Amino acid sequence: MAKIELNGLAHSYMPQVQEPQDFALKELNHVWEDGGAYALLGPSGCGKTTLLNIISGLLIPTHGEILFDGNAVTKKPTEDRNIAQVFQFPVVYDTMSVYDNLAFPLRNRGVGASEVDGRVREIAELLELSDSLKHKASGLTADAKQKISLGRGLVRADVSAILFDEPLTVIDPHLKWQLRSQLKHLHKRFNYTMVYVTHDQTEALTFADKVVVMYDGAVVQMGTPEELFERPKHTFVGYFIGSPGMNVVPCHIDGDKAMVAGHAFSMEKGFSKVPEGASLEVGIRPEFLSLSREGDGPAVSIQKVEDLGRFRVASVRLDDHEFKVMVGEDQEVPTDGARLIVDPTHVNLYANSHLVEED
Numbered sequence: 001m002a003k004i005e006l007n008g009l010a011h012s013y014m015p016q017v018q019e020p021q022d023f024a025l026k027e028l029n030h031v032w033e034d035g036g037a038y039a040l041l042g043p044s045g046c047g048k049t050t051l052l053n054i055i056s057g058l059l060i061p062t063h064g065e066i067l068f069d070g071n072a073v074t075k076k077p078t079e080d081r082n083i084a085q086v087f088q089f090p091v092v093y094d095t096m097s098v099y100d101n102l103a104f105p106l107r108n109r110g111v112g113a114s115e116v117d118g119r120v121r122e123i124a125e126l127l128e129l130s131d132s133l134k135h136k137a138s139g140l141t142a143d144a145k146q147k148i149s150l151g152r153g154l155v156r157a158d159v160s161a162i163l164f165d166e167p168l169t170v171i172d173p174h175l176k177w178q179l180r181s182q183l184k185h186l187h188k189r190f191n192y193t194m195v196y197v198t199h200d201q202t203e204a205l206t207f208a209d210k211v212v213v214m215y216d217g218a219v220v221q222m223g224t225p226e227e228l229f230e231r232p233k234h235t236f237v238g239y240f241i242g243s244p245g246m247n248v249v250p251c252h253i254d255g256d257k258a259m260v261a262g263h264a265f266s267m268e269k270g271f272s273k274v275p276e277g278a279s280l281e282v283g284i285r286p287e288f289l290s291l292s293r294e295g296d297g298p299a300v301s302i303q304k305v306e307d308l309g310r311f312r313v314a315s316v317r318l319d320d321h322e323f324k325v326m327v328g329e330d331q332e333v334p335t336d337g338a339r340l341i342v343d344p345t346h347v348n349l350y351a352n353s354h355l356v357e358e359d
């Protein structure tokens, strides 16, 4: 498998580029390690497919270059990049058996029959397709066909990378959960370099070692699921990752406190690097807020409480600002006299939507 380097990569679909907004993909410099599992996560239109198509060779970027193990492949066609691809909809040969479908990418490369057999059976076993190897693909359900597509993508061990474009979209929710875990297991076992496009955070967080969060054509953060949760580098990451997402409200700074609507939120750290004139916000995840009748937190009014099974989410109002607060099943939601208690170690400060590093 290969290390993938993206050097100064940017792409515009316009014939003449005039301003930054003309770029569907804004400048990007990244190294994706050999054997890493990367998820490209972001809302519709943020540039995920554009980036994947540049990696696969369907698009030549307007600027920059892409290297596989140090070799530039920027202008090479897909067939010369030695990659496997799995798409949103199944790509299978209906008239062939499941076995022959899985064997196809290997036979196509002239791999010997006994190696083909070993590899096909191993992948079939891991994807729970062993019992249907002799069946014709035409009679199978859409789910089973997509499993074959995944198997065809995973069957060759000598590819530079495997690229997945929303491969679980057509899959039934229960099987989706199972396949996500199987993919993770397959990655651990074979150490593939995997790039996986999705707009589903659960899919990205369970599958990937590193999640690349994209927003408006730019990568706003690349990190482990823990990093994205604990230290979102952009307010968008805070909103997008987590359910419910991070609370983000305007503030100003007074010493080591963030002032929100005249109330002080202690942050227990200094921020001397706040850019002058920037628009400031605090970001606090619902998990790090609580409600109590005691303490010196600001008084809030409870707007509604939603029961989500293992926990409840209280929506509370502090002047004009709404906060979501995660409440455990065994905790009380005070109906009157509620105060908002903030865990100061988990208050993040944002200037013009970007995280301000603490001193």
Ligand SMILES: Nc1ncnc2c1ncn2[C@@H]1O[C@H](COP(=O)(O)OP(=O)(O)OP(=O)(O)O)[C@@H](O)[C@H]1O
Binding pocket: 013, 024, 042, 043, 044, 045, 046, 047, 048, 049, 050, 051, 199
């Ligand atoms: N062939 C094209 N010609 C012109 N503009 C395009 C083309 N393909 C994509 N775009 C634009 O580029 C931007 C990024 O699109 P892209 O398909 O990469 O996003 P995405 O994150 O993959 O979205 P989705 O999840 O909906 O597939 C969008 O504004 C889109 O309209």
